[in-house]
Amino acid sequence: MFTRRQLAGVCAAALLATPAAWAQTLEAPASTYSPTVGQQGKDVIWVPTQQALIDRMLDMAEVTQQDYLVDLGSGDGRTVITAAKRGLRAHGIEYNPDMVALSKRAAANEGVAERATFEQADIFESDFSKASVVTLFLLPDLNLKLRPTLLDMKPGTRVVSNSFMMGDWQPDASVESGPTANCSSFCRAHLWIIPAKAAGVWDLGNQGQLELKQTYQALEGTLTQGSRAIPLQDAKLKGNEITFVADGKRYAGTLEGTRINGRVDGGSSWIGSRKNSG
Template sequence: MPFTLSPRLAGATGRGPRANRIAKSLRATCLAALLAAPFALPAHAAPAAAKAETESYVPDVGQAGKDVIWVPTPQTMVDKMLDMAKVTPKDRLMDLGSGDGRTVITAAKRGLTAKGIEYNPDMVELSKRNAAREGVAKQATFEKADLFETDLSKADVITMFLLPTINEQLRPKILELKPGTRIVSNSFHMGDWEPDATEEVKEDCRTYCTALLWIVPAKVDGTWKIDGQTLQLTQTYQMLTGKLGNADITDARLDGKKITFTANGTRYTGEVNGRSISGTKEGGGKWTAKRA
């Protein structure tokens, strides 16, 4: 059975004393469309009158969290974010501010091991019930935790719907993750770290909403020795400038561990492995670089 949580429960959340700031930052038309969506729990999920209050908990759109208010994410956006990250069953996903658990549950239904980090304990319990109802309680787990204090190092994919200011606070921690870790954000940027890809999502929104993807780059800034020459690299996130000998390198960038650049008319492609890089040259031939 497909996962069909109510649009009102389809969410992204986090923490927040400055809860009103998200209302200014979110695209008004996207939010308006979500608020206008009908609310209806499946008949089999309607809480019985005799159930405990915690089991009948229903979150309100716009309710305050620790740093941001809770605003739902359309299922089409959830699917787009996972598609952009090219998730596979081998991946481990972590959703920061997991709300009612929709992203985590959707990932689990694709075969991933997925975990939601959520500060609101009622949301955590709601997510667990949703996962159990959808038959993915073993693959989809949830933890009541502060996202700033959470260990992100085991994740291959991180999803989030947080304010730009919070994304920027998380950015140094994210950049220390293993190269190739994929980060996908609903709507909001990461300061001056330009995304590797963006895609618009119109369905379920009256105007376009944006999914943004970043791939954590390897660290290559500095001096390398390659074929008896010096390769000097200057790194700004995934973008590179520098010289190979006396020649400027061009079209240079990182895609996780993968590095590409052109020097003296030759295209170099390689993979970074700690203090060494190895790869091939356009037209044939191999190359290896070692940190000086």
């Protein structure tokens, strides 16, 4: 578990690594607000995500212009603005009103104010359920506090965290900022894809009965065909896409509410109807 004191220990390095181009974007008259790396915030101290890692975070989320990104604790707005420059609609939620004003000025300076929006609010009291991508750079205990809300989001929503994990919920992927990024601290990002809720018993008609137990995106269970109970292998979820192997055959399907539409290797189709939830 990282503490505010431990984070403060790397603030100087983070400040030195802040790209000059971004620093120029944030330049403002002396009468305007200027944040300091390591300054105290509501829940965490402020350490900006380095630009190289922001780029990797957006890449690993495979963002498109159809996405709507929400950055939780958006700081000086750099993640939101970077996303907006890629053509996304992006929104930052930040508790510090001075940071919000700074972010709005930066978005205007970059010509993306229509796509990059910001609000002063508490992330734990905000509704960001319409986001298809969520980014964050928070401490592990705050990630855990957010985890139930994230898991209730639409299946397929991508969540990308700078450095910190989600407890026992293992990420779907992790990346480093890259060897040429000159990153000295907080150089790793983790991606989670919100899984559908698949646990329970599913009726597969003449192909049997599927019983699933779910732990985040990991699945286990059995496919019962007649008197045979076949254990599932390599069973997992990626959003609402389910895959598993049973009796040497690979099954793949798309879960939509109380129904799974799928195919088996070799071309035959299968349909699962939910009998009860796990």
